[in-house]
Every structure is written in C-alpha cells, then in structure tokens.
Amino acid sequence: MNYSDYKQHLNKIANLNTAIAVLHWDKEVNLPPLGAAPRGQQIATLSGMAHELATSDEFGEQLQSLANVSTLSEDEKKNVSLTLKDYKRGKKLDLEFVVALSNATSEAYHSWIKARKSNSFEDYRPALEKLVDLKRQEAEKLGYEKHPYDALLEYYEPGARVEELDVLFKDVRSQLTTLTARIREKENVANDFLFQRFPHQQQWDFGLEILKNMGYDFDRGRQDVSPHPFTISFSPQDVRVTTHVDENNFAPMTWSCIHEGGHALYEQGLLVENFGLPLGQSTSLGIHESQSRLWENNVGRSKFYWSAHYPRVQEIFSAQLGGISLDQFYKGINRIEPSLIRIESDELHYHLHILIRYELEKALMEDKLQVADLKEAWNAKYKEYLDVEVPNDNKGVLQDIHWAHGSIGYFPTYSLGSFYAAQFFNQAKKEIPGLTEEIAKGNNQSLLDWLRTNIHQHGRKYTAKELCEKVCGEPLKVKYFMEYAEKKFREIYDL
C-alpha cells in the first residue's frame, strides 16, 4: 500500500461514515415515525462495513509498513501516524465487546427514554449499571497510565488527563463560587422581555441573517429544524446546522444559531483536500466547542456584537423589544441565576453543572460510586455547588442523554471549550487591532479569517494542547476565562 492507496482507503471509509452522517441527519430532521426501524438497520449495516475497513488486520499491516516509508512529507507522516494510532486503539476492543457495548447502549437509551416519561431514575438504573460496568471494562481494555477515566477522555479530548482537569476545575470552582456569590448580593437584572411571543417565521429569518453575517456559507450547508440543535458535516462542502424555535422565548433560536454556526464554521474551514484524512478532522471536542462558544458567548453575548445587530432585532420585533434599550437587552441576555438544568444555565454556573458530572463520572469509573447511589450523589452536589434542591429526576440525574449514549468523559469538553474560547479570543484581540470595533460594525471577516488560519485549517495536525501553545504561546489557562467573566459581570452587576 502506497500513500495514494492509503488515501483511497481512507476516502472509502470517510464516504461510508459521511453517508452514515446523512442517515443520522435525516433521522433527526425528516424521519417519519415508522421509518426508525429500517433506518437503524441501514446505519448498523454501514457502520459494520466502515468498522471492518478501518480495523482489518491487512490494513493494520499496511499502515505499519507505510509508517516506515521515509519519503513521506511531514503532513503525510502525520496522517499515517494518526491513522495508525486510531487503528491500534480500535483493535484493543474485540468485536464481541463492541457488540456488547452497542447493545448495552441501545438498552440504556431506551431505558432513559422510558425513565424520562415516568420521571423515575429507577427505570434507568439497571441498564445504566450494565453500561457503566462495560465502560469500566472498556477503560481497562483501552489502558491508561494513571486513571481509568483518562482512557475514556481520550475519545473526546485526546491528551487530556484527570490530573490536569482536577487542577483546572478546582481553580474554576473556587473562583466561580466567589464571583457568583458577589453577583447574588446584587439586585438581579431583568430579562422578562425575552419571554414574549416571537413568531416562528420571523425568528427563523433572523436566524438565517445571523448565520450569513457570521460567514456561514449557505452554498456549503443549510439550516433545518430539529428537536435538539446540532451541527453535522458530510464534507467541508456540506456542513449542516439545525435549530429549535420557541415562539415564547427569543433566546433558544438565536443563540443556538450562533453556537451551531460556530461549530459549522470550523467544519467548513477544514481543508477539502484533506477529506477523509486525520488532517481533515477536527482535533478534539474541546477545540470544537471553543469555536461554538467563542461565537456564542465571547462574541454573541457581548455588547459590541449586539450594537451591530440589536437595531435589526428591534426593527423585526418592534412591538416586543422597541422599548428595551441595548443596555437592557445586553444585561438581560447575560442574567446570572443558578438553575437545575445544564442547557438552560448561564455562562458562569454552567461550569458547576459540568464539574458535578465530571466528578460523578470519575467516581463511577474509579468504582468509588455505584449507579445505585448516583441520584443521591447528584442531588447532594447540586445542593452543595449550586444551592438548589432537585425536585424530581427529570430535572436532576435524568436531564442529559450523554450517559445513555455511553458517552462518559464527554462533559468536561464543554468547559474546556469555554476556557479555550476565552484564551483564543483574547489572543485574536491582541493580534487584530480594532477587532471588537469591526464586529460592532457588523463585520466578522477578520475574526473568521483569524480562526481559519490559526485553528480551522489544521484539523488534527496538532492536538488541542499543541494548538493552544501554537496559537497563544502558552498552554490552556483558566485565567483568560475568569478575566473575561470578571470584567463582563463586574460591569453588568456593578460589582
């Protein structure tokens, strides 16, 4: 196998995987009720074929010898070595185990749906126990140096380690607790004007304007409606986003457009010529999330951004927001208030929601916590960290789908995303004079160019850690996020 054969093989796998992505997209956006069963069969068949192609012994041997070819360019070497790394990791799980895990996940998912209906963790518990047990086994099979959780983290944030995350989160927790305590002493800002009737079509049209303005390319993508907003890529030339419209709330559609738009810009910014190769893939979920959150929060909840766009909002929704000043709007969309539900959380408490999940997942993997005690542990931590009482399971331990998908080690990437976002945006401001003034004029091109050059185009050429060093000249530091938060909320709450 020469490099060109290798590329062809990876393209074949990528074509299968992106076909699966189309099947998933269509499932979320279009599927008629009875279409779910045949769709599951299609996805299973294609996944099996992709898995076979990616893990055959023959391919492994060929990769191994290709990795020793001295005439490859740097990028070519990088592609081959990353593919080999993926291959070796994949081979640690035998087919029997993969099938068992897939079945347990499917069972956990259905139990979770059932439990959500009955609002009872008990309906979920047995399936989750089975699944957690398998995830523990999975960590052992995959191997790790210091902590079993590291083995799972590697799926989502290659190179991240418990040792470092513990330090990071400890830091964040103490600083955030102090900051939110100071905010709680102040009178809260009003945001009731966000909860008026905003007609579907007007919201939808505004969302498209927002996306276009960000630089999302509709020649290489489209937006649709789905219950839960998401971004999915079939190639850098076809990256789709979805949104959700709540006619009684201005926020969900608006910031999901900006958030998913940020994800989509990353995917549209990967290089077409690297399609199917590691260098054509995003480097980690944390970096992916940094792109969505940079746009959603650092830009999309800033005063400079809305000084460009709020006049348009007032034009479209004059009856609802004509009497609300930019300052009131800006404060309202940044209102801080502890709550029960992660996805409804403000920018600060959000990371306490994540910390709770991180600590619980870690304890489950260490066998220090059992699923039978998970609900109590969840509720106790919510009382301790956010000072809220969990009134029922749907508003507590059942609120997220992630564990039911077998995703353990995923949650921390959300917080990492915010931390990377703050650090990257700080760097962009340093390197682009007048950046926020440009954005305040409705022009995001310099920012997008900077992200394209510094982040998007590299794909997996650098790990998240390497990328941060390369872009910012230093490793990830929470201080950029905290500085951003301190400055912003000091002003909003007159601290």
Added chain:
Amino acid sequence: MNYSDYKQHLNKIANLNTAIAVLHWDKEVNLPPLGAAPRGQQIATLSGMAHELATSDEFGEQLQSLANVSTLSEDEKKNVSLTLKDYKRGKKLDLEFVVALSNATSEAYHSWIKARKSNSFEDYRPALEKLVDLKRQEAEKLGYEKHPYDALLEYYEPGARVEELDVLFKDVRSQLTTLTARIREKENVANDFLFQRFPHQQQWDFGLEILKNMGYDFDRGRQDVSPHPFTISFSPQDVRVTTHVDENNFAPMTWSCIHEGGHALYEQGLLVENFGLPLGQSTSLGIHESQSRLWENNVGRSKFYWSAHYPRVQEIFSAQLGGISLDQFYKGINRIEPSLIRIESDELHYHLHILIRYELEKALMEDKLQVADLKEAWNAKYKEYLDVEVPNDNKGVLQDIHWAHGSIGYFPTYSLGSFYAAQFFNQAKKEIPGLTEEIAKGNNQSLLDWLRTNIHQHGRKYTAKELCEKVCGEPLKVKYFMEYAEKKFREIYDL
C-alpha cells in the same frame, strides 16, 4: 449458505441500496450547491460496495447450490431463483465495461445539461454517440433472442419484447390518431381557469389532503418539494414523495401528488417481511406506472373523483374557481391538444410522444439510425404523428433526461403503465360493486384494498404478464385503455 444467510446477505445489500436512495433523495430535496461533488463520491463508494456484494463469485456459487435445496418453500424458491437470475445477468457485464458505461453516462449527463443551456443538440451529440455505442454493446453482452432492444427492455419491463410492443403500439397509434382527429374537429374545451394564481401554501396543504385521502400513510413517509416530482422508497416503512408547486398553474402540484401518491401506495404496500428480497420489490416499471396512472388518470381525472373533492377545491380557491362548475372543471382538466413536450401532454397524445421515442430507440439499437440523424428523425416524427413543428432542440430532442442517464428501453413502460392501469381499473370496477360511487363520496378504501391484495403485496412474485393474467384472467389488452378513452372523450367532446 442456508436460506437465512441468504436473506441476511440480501438485507445487507438492500441496506446499502436504500442508504444510496437516501443520498439521492437528499440530493434532490436538500443539497447545497457545493455538496454535489462529495455526494457523488459517497454514492459511488456505496454503489461499488453494493455491486461487489451482489456479484461476487462466492455469492454466485452459494446461490447456485441454494437453488437446488429441495426443502425451500415456494416463496423462498422464487426469491432465490430471481436473485440467481439477477446475478447471472449482472455477471454478463464485466467491471471494465460497467465503469466505461458509468463514465459515458456521466459525460452524457453533463453534455445534456450543457446542451440544454445552449439549446443545441450538437453539444450533446458526441457524448450521446459514445453512450449509444456502449448501449449497443451492452445489448450484445446481455444477449437476446430476437431484437437487441429486448435486452435493454429487460431492465425495466422483464419479459417485454419488441415483437409484442410493436403490435401494441401499432394498434394504439391508429386508434389514437382516429380519436384525436375526431376531437380536433370539435371546439376545444376551456381550461384557462387553471392558469390563475394559486398561492404556494394553499396548494401545498391541499396536496397533503389529497395524499391522505388516497390512503398514503404519513407515518411511513413524507412529502417535500423538488424540481421534478418523484417517489423513492427506503423500505415500505419510509416511502417519500416530492411535488413541484407552480403558483400560476393549478395542475402540476395536484396531479403530481396523485401520480406520485399512486407510486408510493405501491411501495408502502410491499410486505415489510420481504424487505431486501425480490418478493419485496416492485415487479416492473410498467406495473409501477400502472399504479401512478390509475390514480392520476382513471381516478384523478374522473368526474366521480372530483365530485368528492371539487367542493373542497372551491372552498380553498373560491376567488379563482368559485365560478367554475364541476362540469367545466372536469372538462378543463381533460383538455386534449397536441403539444411538443411529453410531460405536458394530455392523456391521449401522450402515447404518441412515447411511440416516437420507442421507434427512435429501437432504430438506434438496430444501428438503422445514427445519433447524427436523431434530431431530424425526431422532428420529422413529431410532424408526422402530432402535426407539430419543433421550433428548437430544447422543445424537441433535448427535452428528456432519460437517454442522458443511459436509460434506453425505459419510455415504453410509461405507455404500458396507462394500458395496465385501464385494464386493472376495469377489473376493479367489475369486482367491487359501487366502486366509483364510493370514490365519489371521497372514500378510496375499497380501491386501495383491492390494489393491495391483487397487486402491491406480491412484489416480484409474478412478472407483469403473469400478474395481469392472474388479476384480469387475460393478458394485457389495449382495448381497455381505448374503451376508457373513447367513453370519456366522447362525453367531454360530444363526439
């Protein structure tokens, strides 16, 4: 390989093929402009894999020995023997030839697009010459008894032969020419009221009502908009239709809904347990078209059908059609008038359009006509058969995409569809007392049940010819179509 392995293998192929169908559907309905290239790659990869699975030597040997197992049920035997037949036919074309054909088709398609833009057959001619040459070779490779065209017909209408079609069309031509000549002597009926402004949303909603009323199951499908209406199946549990709305014409959306709805009812009526097997596939394009045309014409252009639905049309479009009586409406939607474009043709001249294509295709395959002379031959036949002058290539020889797709032998199935439709509907009326009265009350259930029982559920268990014999007790006869046409237009035109 036992029967259960065989079923599993066919399921795998079907899952790949229906995934390809999803990719095609999405291409027509959703694709962003730059998504075409990666989509082509996905489809090519999956098609290659499906082809490999269906034509491997190993599978052929296994099929051959399974065909000799005596313990199979009748249906099982039928499935295996049809799969073996498909397999053997597929093996007659070597991979090299398949690739050459696929490249020539792709080239012809792009040339056709270009020629449509320049309105010049010359831009299409060289690519079509190459393609026709390959189709001649294909017919030789596939083999035939009497006529090379038979080898290609077999793709679309298994068992159909030039020998019989020639007789059929000769009959039709003389009778249709006589009938349309009699009609031309009369003053034409008015249909100008169809060309008013009918707003998109109202048409769309009405189309959904029409589909529901036919029995199309929206739990197992959905309707979307695409440039050219089509039906596509991912399984009997997910059969989708598309329509096209022209705000200045009531007809296209309405009858495309009914037409595609007829196709979709066939696909929804195949048995889920036969998914992936020959008995779970439609028997021929002629029979498929009989289902769409029975609904579109025999039902959907009848007075009894519109006596149920026209009041609703008048309610929705009161400004446009409030003053047009059911009788006027009925006559208008059945207006006869020779025209240049097949897909805009009335129910009678339509078959002359088809006859022209059939004769030209046959002559091309016989090497009696060359592509260089195709345009002149086309124009001459339009003058002779329809008495119209072709003013330019787009309105003549360039109007259909079929040849550019490499589909030669496809056109006759459209006429066969109409002829089967008339014969089936005649039979249904004989077997269901009061059928048209029921439909006139808006109730189509008896008709749908009859079609499900007599036609849909069988899949490929019977060939088109066998099915016709089984359902009607006699072979296909054009007289049922002609009787239907005579009766209908005698009344409309007072002949």
